[in-house]
Amino acid sequence: MEASGPSHQIRLLTPTTTIAPQTRRPASARSVSSNGGMEEGYESDYDGLDEFPTLTEDDLVLVDAACADALAGAVFAEAPTIATPMEEFAALTDADSAKALAPPDIEGDGMEVDLGVAMPTISIELEGSGSTASAPSQASPMARYRRWGTLSVTDLLSLSWCEVQFEYGLQQRRSSRLADRPRSFRSERTGKEIVVQQDVAARNDKTTKRGRFIHKELERELKPEDIRVLITSEEERWAIRLINFVSSLLSLGLEECAREIPVVGLVNGIVVVGIVDELTLNGGSIRVSDTKTRRTDTLPSDEDAEPAKLQLMVYYRLLRAQLDQTTPFDYPTLWTALHLDPAAPFSPEFLAQLDGDTDASLRCLGDVATFVAQRVKEMSLPPLDRTLTIVYRSQNKYGRRPQRTSTVPVDPELAQAIQLSLAQSDAEFEAELQKVLRTSAAELDMPAPQVDPIPEPTTRLPVNTIIGTKDFSMNDAVLDAYLLDAIAWWRGLRKARGVAERQTRRCFSCEYFNDCEWREQKGREMLEEVRRRREAAGQAAF
Structure with missing residues (x-):
């Protein structure tokens, strides 16, 4: 097989075989990232939301659906991402919290992996893509927009800016390219026509592309090439994703840093996929961090940083x-939820791309899962650091003036204070509609919106693009409560909530501002309250 890119190889060594996928791109194939998203999925801020990231993971999810439908003879019609509140969670009990992921199984067959220092990423190419998708069910958001049953990390965390904005984005098909999105649509709430402000949408799209450009450059510093593999089944695509996961961990051991690490798990019985932005070896632990891009060269407030904090907690x-x-990862439940057969043999075409001499050691998805578990066990990686880091970078030409990087530690009582303030008012709903989706990849993370092309990075990103960092501690109680609330929305157990009165500044960067039904509803409620008070005051005067 001829290589069309650099000479880096991924070699999965068994006692008798070498598997070496190399770059290949059939003319009839669609290419998707091995992480689960489209080839170029990177997180960036939604214009006006300053620190809100682009949906890389969503690309994962939407691509999952596209692949599954294409393999079944139908192509999924893409849909966007979400948003939810963050402070009222203190009122929820531990019993309310969703049960988190079961830790992984670490047993295997002793296979060895030999990887180059700069690990390439395997990309998946799907043969044939077909007809139009069937009409979605008019049930829950999950049934209408994520009917394959998988969510990205971005899907879960987007609600933290504005759920109504995110819901509108789903209805408008905001994951499409800007030119392909409808200029107006009918609200599923009331049937009202929502006219999109095109100038705001264009500005948001531009901001998204800037953020993606920066993320792409960062990833290429460690992953100079993509290896493409033609797949014929969902089992083969998930095998590639698992291989990329262990490859990233091996890069972490070799380079003390890894970027764009695909992860998967079960949250309240729902499969959640994502792409971790960066892992670094930090002394005796592994630090999880995420890069956010901003249009202004200032750090966001703690309130506006909440979506990014929650996102990192989910990755953790x-x-x-x-x-x-200590606890086996529940692969059987994962395969059942994904409707996959771990014993289904890989196609001869798939195996031939990995290596024509491949023996029976990696013949099915179950073999790959066993291999990954064994490799993770053999690596003896240090524990994850419970301190998480958000790195903020400027979108303004990568920062014209050198700026000092400052670390802003979060007060240990921050989360509790936020929860208490939420509990004080039902109006304290926050939501965060992740900007222009690109389905993740990420995640994701996260599934990937078809945004307009962005230029290929050609130079290393200057260090002075960093505005500053925020460090904070993992908080399982806050995360459990948030996930419970977010999943309730996806399952149709509650309606979308708009921003609280104190957060209305977020509305001014929203392309649905003029026709927003949430703002209209709150306006009517305020007028009614004013009338009621006037009437009460008048009666008191007599």
Whole structure:
């Protein structure tokens, strides 16, 4: 097989065989990232939301659906991402919290992996893509927009900016390219026509592309090439994803840093996929961090940083489950939820691309899962650091003036204070609609919106693009409560909530601002309250 890119190889060594996938791109194939998303899925801020990331994981999810439908003879019609509140969670009890992921199984067959220092990423190419998708069910958001039953990390965390904005984005098919999105749509709430402000949408799209450009450059510093593999089944695609997971961990051991690590797990029985932005060896632990891009060269407030904090907490939990050496990762339940057959043999075409001499050691998805578990066990990686880090980078030409990087530690009582303030008012709903989706990849993470092309990075990103960092501690109680609330929305157990009165500044960067039904509803409620008070005051005067 001829290689069309650099000479880096992924070699999965068994006692008798070498599997060496190399770059190949059939003319009839669709290419998707091995992480689960489209080839170029990177997180960036939604314009006006300053620190809200682009949906890389969503690309994962939407691509999952596209692959599954294409393999079944139908192509899924893409849909966007979400948003939910963050402070009222203190009122929920531990019993309310969803059960988190089961840690991974660490048993295997002793296979060895030999990888180059700069690990390439395997990309998947799907043969044939077909007809139009069937009409979605008019039930829950999960049934209408994620009918294959998988969510990205971004799907779960987008609710933390504005759920109504996110819901509108799903209805408008905001994951499509800007030119392909409808200029108006009918609200599923009331049937009202929502006219999109095109200038705001264009500005948001531009911001998204800037953020993706920066993320792409960061990833290429460690992953100079993609290896493409033509697949014929969902089992083969998931095998590639697992191989990329262990490859990233091996890169972490070799380079003390890894980027764009695909993760998967079960949250309340729902499959959740994502792409961890970066892992670094930090002394005796592994630090999980995420890069957010901003249009302004300032750090966001703690309130506006909440979506990013929650996102990192989910990544931490998924990674912890997959790396745990004490509790087996529940692969059987995962395969059942994904409707996969771990014993289904890989196609001869798939095996031939890995290596024509491949023996029976990696013949099915179950073999790959066993291999990954064994390799994770043999690596003896240090534990995850419970301190998580958000790195903020400027979108302004990568920062024209050198700026000092500052670390802003979060007060240990921050989460509790936020929860208490939420409990004080039902209006304290926050939501965060992740901007222009691109389905993750990420995640994701996260599934990938078809945004307009962005230029290929050609130079290393200057260090002075970093505005600053925020460090904070993992908080399982806060995360459990948030996930419970977010999943309730996806399952149709509650309606979408808009921003609280104190957060209305978020509305001014929203393309649905003029026709927002949430704002209209709150306006009517305020007028009614004013009338009621006036009437009460008038009666008191007599």
